Amino acid sequence: MLSLQVLRGNTEEVKSRLAIKQFRQPELVDNIITLDDERKKLQAEFDGTQAKVNAASKEIGKLMAQGKKAEAEEQKVSVSEWKAALEPLKERMAQVEQALQNTLVLLPNLPAAKVPDGKTPEDNIVVREGGVKPDLHADAVPHWDLIRKYDLIDFETGAKITGSGFPLYKGKGAKLQRALVQYFLDYNTTAGYTEYLPPFMVNEASAFATGQLPDKEGQMYHATEDNFYLIPTAEVPVTNIYRDTIVKLDELPIKMTAYSPCFRREAGSFGKDVRGLNRVHQFEKVEIIQITEPDKSHAALDEMVEHVEKLLQALELPYRILLLCGGDMGFTSAITYDFEVYSAAQQRWLEVSSVSNFESYQTNRMKCRYRDADGKMQLAHSLNGSSLALPRIVACLLENNQKENGIVLPQVLHSYFNGSKME
Incomplete structure (x- = not known):
């Protein structure tokens, strides 16, 4: 606010x-x-x-x-x-x-000075690209066909249990999910982030504090009897750890990471853009959050962008980083970088992470403050980023690493998956 x-x-x-x-x-x-x-x-x-x-x-x-x-x-x-x-x-x-x-609360956050003017995703600026786009064999197929071939996810039974967009992972598909979550958490904690396992529902005050309310009611699942909301990201409960808190100066920066399932109601559209894992209503994600002093938050943002970039490099995925224009930014963000990974079989870029600095917009709502060196009360700054969201990462790992005789996983996942290949 x-x-x-x-x-x-x-x-x-x-x-x-x-x-x-x-x-x-x-x-x-x-x-x-x-x-x-x-x-x-x-x-x-x-x-x-x-x-x-x-x-x-x-x-x-x-x-x-x-x-x-x-x-x-x-x-x-x-x-x-x-x-x-x-x-x-x-x-x-x-x-x-x-x-x-x-x-x-009807006013969005102000964009930072370096945010470019623009209305649509086409106006976003590509900051840099990395990795190598693979040359797939002649019979390569998109991930939804690979999922069926290797029996990794049962979309039909998930729809029977709950509804469309709620995949049921099984066998090596479930194992790959677990391997990725553990690797992401280990990667983040090694970098100094403290791990949390938060509640997966939040109350109205928490949803308001991070800006989900009153902006995104229609995108969240609402348990009306208790007035709880299923979380759209671990950012919401983890950032709220410091709601109504005066943080000690020597505690900053606070660096947190968390795994959670994420629930999002957006219906999307029909066709290849939402097929398979491209868009689902429930998915797993590992998040990183920082709370910092105001004059250090943009340096923290650069650090978080580099952190996610190295994670994608370790996964050996071709990626690009975009600086979002004003019209494509979230309501609460002051500046956002999106990460996209190239899906070789679909021949398109898929968003897998957003890293944002909210400056004091969330902390003003949360009343998250600290006393500076002169003893004056100040609002802290908050930041968060996906590290990483699993569905599209899985889609690109499957597509980009498919061989004629199986799917070869990147080296960094071998010990977590207890194997190097799906066949």
């Missing part, structure tokens, strides 16, 4: 930056400032009236002690009138405060 201080001190700059995100309601910024002005005016009136009540109450005590009962009674009448005026003031203040908060 953007701070009132930023909105009031840089109003036109805020509107300009929001336009880069293709935000088309700049009048909300002016509405927020108007509501804040009214809130301040009401607060001043309330405080002034309360001060009169307090002063008069003390005076009544003195008058009664002096035997000036008539004068004391006159003061009591004034106090009663002032107290009567306080209640409607309090009600109006609450209404304005609620309207102010309701409007503030």
Whole structure:
């Protein structure tokens, strides 16, 4: 959530930056400032009236002690009138405060200065590419055919159990999932991230804190009886570990990693773009999260991008890194880098990771703060990234490593899979 201080001190700059995100309601910024002005005016009136009540109450005590009962009674009448005026003031203040908060949460985060202008994914900037696209044999097929050939995932039974988009992994397919999750977690913890296993449902306060509410209600599964939400990513519960927390300066940066299943309702479309593992409603992912000092968060972002890049290099997958334009960024992000891996059989790039710096947008909602070296309270910055999401990684591993006599896994997975090949 953007701070009132930023909105009031840089109003036109805020509107300009929001336009880069293709935000088309700049009048909300002016509405927020108007509501804040009214809130301040009401607060001043309330405080002034309360001060009169307090002063008069003390005076009544003195008058009664002096035997000036008539004068004391006159003061009591004034106090009663002032107290009567306080209640409607309090009600109006609450209404304005609620309207102010309701409007503030409608503003997305401001894009960082280096975020390019643009409306669609076609306007994203390719930062760099790595790896080698494989030359597949003549009879190579896409991953959904390989899944059937090697009996790795049963989509039909998953649909029977739950519904379309809920795959049932089996045999070597389940084993590969487990091997990847363990490798990703080991890779992250070796780099200094503390591992967590969080709850897979969160309450409304947690979903609000990281920006899923009120922006993404339709994308989450909602357990209405208890008002819990199934998590779309481990970012939500893990970042909320530090909600309503004052972090010690010497604890920063905080580096966390977690495995979780992820649940997303988006229906997508029909055709090859969502076939097989290209888009599912439940999938596994390993996440990395950092909480940092503000002046160190963009260096932390670069570090996280490099971390994910080395992970893809270890998996021997061809990849590219994109700096997202304003129109293709998430609501809460200040800057995002996407990682895409080349699917050789489909001959297309598939997104496998997003690494983002939210600056103080999430931490302002969470009230995650720290005291700087001068003892002044500051908002921390939060960042997160996929390290990695499994479905499309599995799709590309299967497709890019298929041989005529089996699927050869990258060297780094041999010990985790307890084998080098699927056949």
